[in-house]
Amino acid sequence: MRSIAIIRQSFKMSLQNIVNNKMRSFLTMLGIVIGVAAVIALITIVQGFSDSVVSEFSDLGAGTLTVNAYGTSMKQGLTENDLAELEKVKGVGGISPTASLTSTAVFGSEAFDKVTVDGKSDIYFIHNNIIKSGRALNASDIENQAHVCIVDQTFMKSVMKGHAVLGNTILLDGYEYTIVGIRDDDTSLMAAFSGSGDDGTVIVPYKNALRMTGNANVSSLEVYVAEGYTSSEVVDNLSLALDNVYNDADNSYSILNMETLMQSLDTILGMLSTMLAGIASIALLVGGIGIMNMMLVSVTERTKEIGLRKALGAEPSRIQMQFLLESIVLSVIGGILGVLVGLLIAYVAAAIMDTAFGISPGAILLGLTFSLVVGVIFGWAPARRASRLNPIDALRAD
Amino acid sequence: MSENKKDVILRMKGITKDYVMGAEVSHVLKGIDLEVERGEFLAVLGPxxxxxxxxxxxxxxxxxPTSGEYELSGKTIAHQSEASLAQIRNKEIGFIFQSFQLLQRQSAFDNVELPLLYANMPERERRQRARDMLTKVQLADRMDYLPNQLSGGQQQRVAIARALAMNPTILLADEPTGALDQKTGAQVMDLFHELNNEGRTIIMITHDSKIASHASRIVRILDGNISEGALEDA
Known part of the structure; x- marks a missing residue:
């Protein structure tokens, strides 16, 4: 209890001295504010950017491999037999052939020629939960090449224009397709890359889409990694199978492993974040030197006061604590302001770059700890100097 | 405590103090013997x-001291740590300085409270004590004033209240009237008399024999030697 009272008293005196020297305290604090703000802003911005990218990639589903089978001049794409072989590869939990094209859709008497037609299989819907209303495509739709489709939000806006969607029909490639489902907003990076048509996207059984492209064979598919296997294991196994299909021909296929891509991206961003924070912490160092400078000036200015306090019974440790607390209070207030300013900067930056903004407790803790440590380190020497002043000389000082 | 027995609260025996300046050693005090009894008003007079x-x-x-024995309130003051010396000053000595030595940014009240803070006195008691002391020096209506809002005499009274706050064994005054005009100086001396009459022990250091004459006992110090001084050999 005693020591708490002492600390409270010293704390009060510290605050008083900071308030008494408002301008100087503020300028000194500014160094810490800038340093901490820079560290917090950079960490938060990079983290937000990283989160955005990762979440977009993970929209594709963790454990999803994308296979592009370019084929050889002898053999293009993959046949039903090949697909069946791939399905048997160890670690493969399912494959979903895809086919994509831009086509014309007719609704009522109006034709829309910028519609993306995406062919998917029923397996795709098992691994990607994208249906907002209605139903997904099922195995019999695929098998029977049923004339059913799922439309996206853009399609609803630009083609359906407020008409009833589910159960309505559109004309695709000369056939009447019944709309059985509506998908959610596709915000994934992949969608941005592939570019949904201006008039929206229609998802149909992949065999139908394949027929529309005029190809007999599948040239792209998604492979889902079975539980208990790692993506890279499956990549190895798939490579063997595909080498077999194409007789080891070079450049006949590619396998894109989102997981490793994500991992390396994460590593790079993490390194970037650490590096930037490291650079920013130089500002913190400069801020700390500023605090030390102010504290030294303060000790010199208040030599007489220190002498008097000692004469009245202040122990050296008490004087040291008072000055140390003053520097800690100064730099922690700076740290708190810095965190706020840093988060504000990060928030604005996230809004401008259209990336995620997340308050990271770790970064805030880091900022506050940094400022506390700076306060202790750079306040120590001045406080020690104050505590060691000889009261006689100090009292005599002007 | 028996009335007729000498109650010595300060005893010095062969106190010397040397200062080393480069190769030269100056002997500032050359063997001081001094005893002060409780309730004395002693002036140490010297140029x-x-x-x-x-x-x-x-x-x-x-x-x-460099050598010699110093005993205060029955305790030997030697080889103490800085911290325990600070505690002794806090409890035993009430300092009154020529230039008042008040903290300029703190109110009269806060200044008086300062030694009590260092004694870790509980807040309620501390506030009460500070108020009492300021009332005693007739500054009850000036408690929240800053030193620069007070006259020299009032500032010295704040300093006296501060010196009394811890109820110290000795009031130690260094040229207490040096920065005051004659009239205010006389008022401070009146206050000293009043305190002394209440049984307070006062040691006053001065170069002014007129001021020293207020004391009930005078010792003279010259060239580091002390002598029990009568007034006539000025």
Whole structure:
């Protein structure tokens, strides 16, 4: 209890001295504010950017491999037999052939020629939960090449224009397709890359889409990694199978492993974040030197006061604590302001770059700890100097 | 405590103080013997350079002697740590300085409270004590004033209230009227008399024999030597 009272008293005196020297305290604090703000802003911005990218990639589903089978001049794409072989590869939990094209859709008497037609299989819907209303495509739709489709939000806006969607029909490639489902907003990076048509996207059984492209064979598919296997294991196994299909021909296929891509991206961003924070912490160092400078000036200015306090019974440790607390209070207030300013900067930056903004407790803790440590380190020497002043000389000082 | 027995609260025996300046050693105090009884009003009279400031620093436990024995309130002051010297000053000595030495940014009340803070006195008691002391020096209506809003005499009274706050064994005054005009100086001396009449022990360091004459006992210090001084050999 005693020591708490002492600390409270010293704390009060510290605050008083900071308030008494408002301008100087503020300028000194500014160094810490800038340093901490820079560290917090950079960490938060990079983290937000990283989160955005990762979440977009993970929209594709963790454990999803994308296979592009370019084929050889002898053999293009993959046949039903090949697909069946791939399905048997160890670690493969399912494959979903895809086919994509831009086509014309007719609704009522109006034709829309910028519609993306995406062919998917029923397996795709098992691994990607994208249906907002209605139903997904099922195995019999695929098998029977049923004339059913799922439309996206853009399609609803630009083609359906407020008409009833589910159960309505559109004309695709000369056939009447019944709309059985509506998908959610596709915000994934992949969608941005592939570019949904201006008039929206229609998802149909992949065999139908394949027929529309005029190809007999599948040239792209998604492979889902079975539980208990790692993506890279499956990549190895798939490579063997595909080498077999194409007789080891070079450049006949590619396998894109989102997981490793994500991992390396994460590593790079993490390194970037650490590096930037490291650079920013130089500002913190400069801020700390500023605090030390102010504290030294303060000790010199208040030599007489220190002498008097000692004469009245202040122990050296008490004087040291008072000055140390003053520097800690100064730099922690700076740290708190810095965190706020840093988060504000990060928030604005996230809004401008259209990336995620997340308050990271770790970064805030880091900022506050940094400022506390700076306060202790750079306040120590001045406080020690104050505590060691000889009261006689100090009292005599002007 | 028996009335007729001598109650010595300060005892010095062969106190010397040397200062080393480069190769030269100056002997500032050359063997001081001094005894002060409880309730005495003692003046230490000496010109500047006589060693009286050094003696005051040693009495006030701001400095330690080179050799000799110093006993205060029955405790030997020697080889103490800075921290325990600070505690002794806090409890035993009430300092009154020529230039008041008030913290300029703190109110009269806060200034008086300061030694109580360092004694870790509980807040309620501390506030009460500070108020009482300021009332005693007739500044109850000026408690929240800053030192620069007070006259010199009032400032010195704040300093006296501060010196009394811890109820110290000795009031140690260093030229207490040096910065005051004659009239205010006389008022401070009246206050000293009043305190002394209440049984307070006062040691006053001065170069002014007129001021010293207020004391009930005078010792003279010259060239580091002390002598029990009568007034006539000025």
């Amino acid at each position: 500047s350079g006589s060693g009286k400031s050094t003696l005051m620093n040693i009495i006030g436990c701001l400095d330690v």
